[in-house]
Amino acid sequence: MMQRFEGTQSYIATDDLKVAVNAAVTLRRPLLVKGEPGTGKTVLAQEIATALDAPLIEWHVKSTTKAQQGLYEYDAVARLRDGQLGDERVHDIRNYIRRGKLWEAFTSERLPVLLIDEIDKADIEFPNDLLQELDRMSFDVYETGERVTARERPVVVITSNNEKELPDAFLRRCFFHYIRFPDRETMSAIIAVHFPGIQQRLVKEALDVFYDLRDVPGLKKKPSTSELLDWLKLLLNEDMPLEVLQDRDPTKAIPPLHGALLKNEADIMLFERLAFMARRKGT
Secondary structure, three states: OOOOOOOEOOEOOOHHHHHHHHHHHHHOOOEEEEOOOOOOHHHHHHHHHHHHOOOEEEEEOOOOOOHHHHHEEEOHHHHHHHHHHOOHHHHOHHHHEEEOHHHHHHOOOOOOEEEEEOHHHOOOHHHHHHHHHHHHOEEEEOOOOEEEEOOOOOEEEEEEOOOOOOOHHHHHOOEEEEOOOOOHHHHHHHHHHHOOOOOHHHHHHHHHHHHHHHOOOOOOOOOOHHHHHHHHHHHHHOOOOHHHHHOOOOOOOOOOOHHHOOOOHHHHHHHHHHHHHHHHHHO
């Protein structure tokens, strides 16, 4: 019986996330994880691998990534060059087949966790092109005539930032989970993992600032968990007095060390306008 996922010491998993992971592992269907950036989607695959004591195989998708690259690539250019140079390797075409991440996962000695990260970055046909291989757990290498079949169906974690709609046929084959942004209680637990023994008054005041910031209408990029942790690290490093957070002046809307939380000029200008309006109201 495979070990159940209950989170790890370094990863706080909510109950609904634990249920989703264990359901996907039991069904051995790909776990499709969505959520806004910074909610720990990519890290989840690493933590599942740690919890299951399984090797992690990571396939980070880019806009130029093709599904075929996950299976294998045939380097015809290298073979032509070796042929011109009279290299003996040229007589065995297998020397020019480069194994992809799916091939690696299918032939792993131990049951692996395969991460297909940010699948929505690729062309819209990318998920469809993977359907057959993920269903059958096998594919053909046409250049050599061999069939690569999975020893055992790997645990597959697929992440998406919702940049594109994924095809219905692909969604039907996945177990879906949306990681909601952590509430204050969950966020406090995450902070405790990263900063053991941190002063609770500082956590309370920092969370007040952080969630107020996220609630500002018109913000282009809401700060995420990872940015909150960066900000707290800076506050601790700079030994920022607690009063700076407690006695927030509405005419100075931007929090201290805001560069860790606000990541574009439009959002900074928005806060400057809010501060200007607050000053006008105060006069």
